[in-house]
Amino acid sequence: MMKTAKIAIVAGLVAGMLAGTALAQDKSLNMIVIEGGDTTAMQAVVNAYEAANPGVTINLQPYPFAQFFQVAELRLRSGDAGIDLVYVDAPLLASYASRGFLSPIDAAIDTSSLVTSALEAGKYEGAQYALPINNSAQVLFYNKALFEAAGITAPDGLTAGETATQAEVDELAETKRWTWEQVADAARKLTVQEGGRTTTYGFSVEQFGELYQLQPFGESLGTDVIGPDGYTAKGYLDSEAWTKAATFWSDLYNAWGVSPRSLGYGEGAQLFGNGQLAMFAAGTWNIPILSETDVDFGVAPYPYFEGGKVLTPTGSWYVGVNAASANQAEAMDFAAYLTTNAEGTRIWFDSLQQLPTYKPLLDEISTDASFDAFPQNVFRLGVYDSLNTAKARPVTAAYGQLQDAFRTAFVDIANGVPVADALASAVQKFESAAARVAP
Amino acid sequence: MVGDAPPVDRMTNSRTPVLLIAALLAPALIGLVVFRLYPIALAAGDSFFNVLRGQRVFVGFDNYIALLTDSIFWNSLWVTLWFNLLINPIQIALALGLALLYVQQFKGVTFYRILFLIPIGVSLPTAVIIWRIMLSQDGLVNGVLGIAGVPAQPWLTAQSLALYSIIAIATWKGISYWMIFIIGGLQNISPEIYDAAKVDGVKPWQQLFYITIPLLRPTLLFVLVADVSINFLLFAPIFMLTQGGPADSTNVLMYEAYKSGFIFGDMGRAMAIIVVVVAILLVIVGLQFRLLSGKGAR
Numbered sequence: 001m002m003k004t005a006k007i008a009i010v011a012g013l014v015a016g017m018l019a020g021t022a023l024a025q026d027k028s029l030n031m032i033v034i035e036g037g038d039t040t041a042m043q044a045v046v047n048a049y050e051a052a053n054p055g056v057t058i059n060l061q062p063y064p065f066a067q068f069f070q071v072a073e074l075r076l077r078s079g080d081a082g083i084d085l086v087y088v089d090a091p092l093l094a095s096y097a098s099r100g101f102l103s104p105i106d107a108a109i110d111t112s113s114l115v116t117s118a119l120e121a122g123k124y125e126g127a128q129y130a131l132p133i134n135n136s137a138q139v140l141f142y143n144k145a146l147f148e149a150a151g152i153t154a155p156d157g158l159t160a161g162e163t164a165t166q167a168e169v170d171e172l173a174e175t176k177r178w179t180w181e182q183v184a185d186a187a188r189k190l191t192v193q194e195g196g197r198t199t200t201y202g203f204s205v206e207q208f209g210e211l212y213q214l215q216p217f218g219e220s221l222g223t224d225v226i227g228p229d230g231y232t233a234k235g236y237l238d239s240e241a242w243t244k245a246a247t248f249w250s251d252l253y254n255a256w257g258v259s260p261r262s263l264g265y266g267e268g269a270q271l272f273g274n275g276q277l278a279m280f281a282a283g284t285w286n287i288p289i290l291s292e293t294d295v296d297f298g299v300a301p302y303p304y305f306e307g308g309k310v311l312t313p314t315g316s317w318y319v320g321v322n323a324a325s326a327n328q329a330e331a332m333d334f335a336a337y338l339t340t341n342a343e344g345t346r347i348w349f350d351s352l353q354q355l356p357t358y359k360p361l362l363d364e365i366s367t368d369a370s371f372d373a374f375p376q377n378v379f380r381l382g383v384y385d386s387l388n389t390a391k392a393r394p395v396t397a398a399y400g401q402l403q404d405a406f407r408t409a410f411v412d413i414a415n416g417v418p419v420a421d422a423l424a425s426a427v428q429k430f431e432s433a434a435a436r437v438a439p
Numbered sequence: 440m441v442g443d444a445p446p447v448d449r450m451t452n453s454r455t456p457v458l459l460i461a462a463l464l465a466p467a468l469i470g471l472v473v474f475r476l477y478p479i480a481l482a483a484g485d486s487f488f489n490v491l492r493g494q495r496v497f498v499g500f501d502n503y504i505a506l507l508t509d510s511i512f513w514n515s516l517w518v519t520l521w522f523n524l525l526i527n528p529i530q531i532a533l534a535l536g537l538a539l540l541y542v543q544q545f546k547g548v549t550f551y552r553i554l555f556l557i558p559i560g561v562s563l564p565t566a567v568i569i570w571r572i573m574l575s576q577d578g579l580v581n582g583v584l585g586i587a588g589v590p591a592q593p594w595l596t597a598q599s600l601a602l603y604s605i606i607a608i609a610t611w612k613g614i615s616y617w618m619i620f621i622i623g624g625l626q627n628i629s630p631e632i633y634d635a636a637k638v639d640g641v642k643p644w645q646q647l648f649y650i651t652i653p654l655l656r657p658t659l660l661f662v663l664v665a666d667v668s669i670n671f672l673l674f675a676p677i678f679m680l681t682q683g684g685p686a687d688s689t690n691v692l693m694y695e696a697y698k699s700g701f702i703f704g705d706m707g708r709a710m711a712i713i714v715v716v717v718a719i720l721l722v723i724v725g726l727q728f729r730l731l732s733g734k735g736a737r
Contacts (some may be wrong), residue, residue, distance in 0.1 A: 074701070077490075077704065082611070100706075197577065398703075404698070415596040416593075416685075433699075436703075
C-alpha cells in the first residue's frame with residue numbers, strides 16, 4: 001500500500017512537472033506595434049529573446065502609424081486578452097493607466113539602468129506602468145548647398161567628414177544654438193519662388209502642427225501649454241508666450257511663406273531629400289533616410305526663441321503589459337528584456353538607431369570612438385539635449401484631447417485663421433473635453 | 440363574372456402561406472434588426488453611461504443635458520443643418536436635370552450616358568483621394584484656373600471654401616446614383632400624357648413643372664428621403680479631407696461624434712450625439728413624407 005501511495009505521489013509530481021513544462025512551452029504572446037522600422041527592430045529583439053527562452057513565442061501585430069492609436073484604444077478598452085504587450089506612446093500613458101488598461105510594472109524588474117526622466121514619464125500617480133524603449137531627439141537639418149547658393153552662413157553643426165567628441169558637441173549645443181529668429185531670417189532668404197509657385201522652401205517642421213514638435217515654441221518663452229492640474233488651458237495655451245509662438249508659426253506660412261502647408265507623414269524628409277527644403281526641424285530618426293540621398297547636409301541643435309529658455313522635444317515609445325492579459329509574468333519578462341537588458345537594448349538600438357534610455361548605451365555613445373564620426377556623432381547631440389534641455393509632454397489623462405485641440409489650432413493658424421481666435425477655440429475645446437475625463 | 444370572384448379570394452385566404460412569407464422575409468428582417476435596430480438600441484443605451492476611471496457609470500440624461508450648453512455641439516449642429524440645406528436641393532435638382540438629359544435621344548447619347556455613370560463605379564474613398572489631389576494648392580483645378588488668370592484657391596484649407604468643396608465632391612459622387620432612380624420614374628410616365636400636352640400647345644417649361652415633376656413625386660420622395668439620410672450621415676470625405684476644420688467649418692455632427700468616441704474615448708457623449716442625429720433625421724423624414732406623399736396623392 002505504502003509503495004503504491006509513494007509511486008502515486010511521485011507519478012503525480014512528475015505529471016505535474018511535465019504539465020508545468022508543457023504549459024510553459026505553450027506560451028504564445030501577442031504584441032501590438034507600429035508598422036515599419038519599429039516592427040523590424042522589434043522582430044530582431046523577439047528573435048533573440050525566443051532563442052534564449054525556448055517555449056515562449058511572441059507574435060507581433062503591426063499597425064500603420066495613422067491607425068495605431070485608435071486600434072490600441074479600442075482593443076484595450078474592450079479588455080481584449082488577445083494582446084499581452086502594448087507599445088505605448090509616452091503621453092498616452094496617463095490616459096491608459098487612469099482607465100486601468102495597464103498592469104503596474106513588476107517591482108522585481110531592476111530599472112536602475114534607465115534614464116530617470118524617461119522612467120518618470122512612465123509613471124502615473126507614483127506607480128510605474130510602462131518602461132521606456134528608447135528616447136527621441138529633435139535637431140535642425142540644413143542643406144549646405146542651398147545656404148552656399150543663397151550666400152548666407154549656415155548654422156554651426158555636425159557635418160560629413162568631421163568628427164566631434166562629446167565635449168565638442170556639448171559646447172556646440174551650449175553656445176552655438178540658433179534662435180528661431182535666425183532661422184526665420186535665413187529661411188526668407190532661402191525661399192525661392194518661380195511663377196507664383198514656391199520651388200524651394202526655407203524651413204519646415206517635420207510634424208505639421210503636432211504638440212510633440214511645437215511644445216518648446218511657447219514653453220521656451222516661459223509658459224507651459226497647460227496648467228499643472230492637467231485640465232486647465234486658459235492662461236496657458238492662450239497666454240502671451242503662446243500667442244507670440246503661434247504668431248511666429250503663422251508668419252512662417254502666411255506672412256513670409258517660407259514653409260509648406262499641410263505636410264503629411266514623411267513628406268518633409270522627402271522635400272529635404274529632393275533639395276527643395278533648406279532647413280528641416282526633425283527627429284534624428286531621419287538620418288538613415290537622408291544619408292541615402294544626394295543632399296550634403298549638416299545637423300545643428302534644435303533652435304529656441306531669443307531671450308527664451310532652451311527646451312527641446314523628448315519622449316518616445318514605452319512598453320506596457322495589458323491588464324487583461326493572461327500571461328502577466330511572461331509579458332513582464334519580455335518587457336524587461338527589451339528595455340533593461342544589455343542584449344535586448346543593443347539589438348533595438350542597432351536596428352532602429354534611436355536615442356537610447358539605457359544608461360550603459362548612452363555612456364558608450366559619449367565615450368566610444370565609433371561615435372566620433374558623422375552621422376553617428378549626432379547621437380551625442382541627443383545625449384546633451386536629453387540630459388540638459390529635454391522637456392517632457394504634460395502628464396494628463398486628457399492628452400488625446402490636448403493633442404487634438406492643439407493640432408487643430410496650429411493647422412488652422414497655418415491656414416490663415418487669426419492666432420487669437422484659434423488659441424481661444426483650442427482652450428475652450430480642450431477644457432470642455434478634458435472636463436469630461438477629469439477626476 | 441361577379442360570382443366568379445369570391446371563390447378565388449377564398450382560395451388565396453385559406454391558402455395564405457404564412458410560413459413561406461415569414462421565411463422569405465426573415466433574411467431581410469433579421470438583417471434589419473441586427474444591423475439597424477440593434478445598433479440604434481445599443482447607441483441609445485450607451486448614451487446613458489459614462490466611463491470614469493475604467494468604471495461604467497450610469498448618468499441618466501447627463502450626456503444630453505451637457506450637450507445643451509456645449510457650444511462645440513451647437514456649432515456642429517448648425518454646420519450639419521447648413522450643409523444639408525445646401526447639398527440636398529443641389530443634388531436632387533442636378534440629378535433631375537441629368538436624368539432628363541439621359542432619356543433624350545440625340546447623337547452621342549451613349550457616350551454621354553457612360554460618362555455620367557462613371558462616378559457610380561468609383562468607390563467613395565478613391566473619389567475623395569483623387570479630388571484631394573486635384574484640389575491641392577498645385578493641383579489640376581488651380582492649374583486650370585491659373586490658365587484663366589484666376590489665382591490659386593485654398594479649396595480645402597480656407598474656412599470660407601472647405602464646406603463648399605466637400606459639397607461639390609459629394610455631389611459629383613452622388614448625383615449619378617440618384618439620376619438612375621429618377622430615370623426609372625421618368626420611364627413610368629405614360630408618353631400619351633406628353634402627346635396630349637403637345638396637342639394642347641404646352642411649352643417645355645410648363646411640361647416640366649405641371650406634368651413631369653408632379654408625376655415624378657413618388658420617385659422624388661424616395662430620392663429626397665434617401666439622399667437626406669445619406670448626407671446627414673456623411674462622414675468619409677470630412678474624415679479624409681478636413682477633419683472638421685478649418686476652424687470647425689466642416690465639423691458635422693457625425694465627425695464630432697466620431698472624434699468624441701474614438702479619439703477621446705468619450706462614448707457617452709458620442710452616443711448622445713448619434714441619438715440626436717437619428718432623432719433629427721426621423722423628424723425631417725417624417726415631415727418629408729407628410730408634405731410630399733400626403734397631398735400628392737390627389
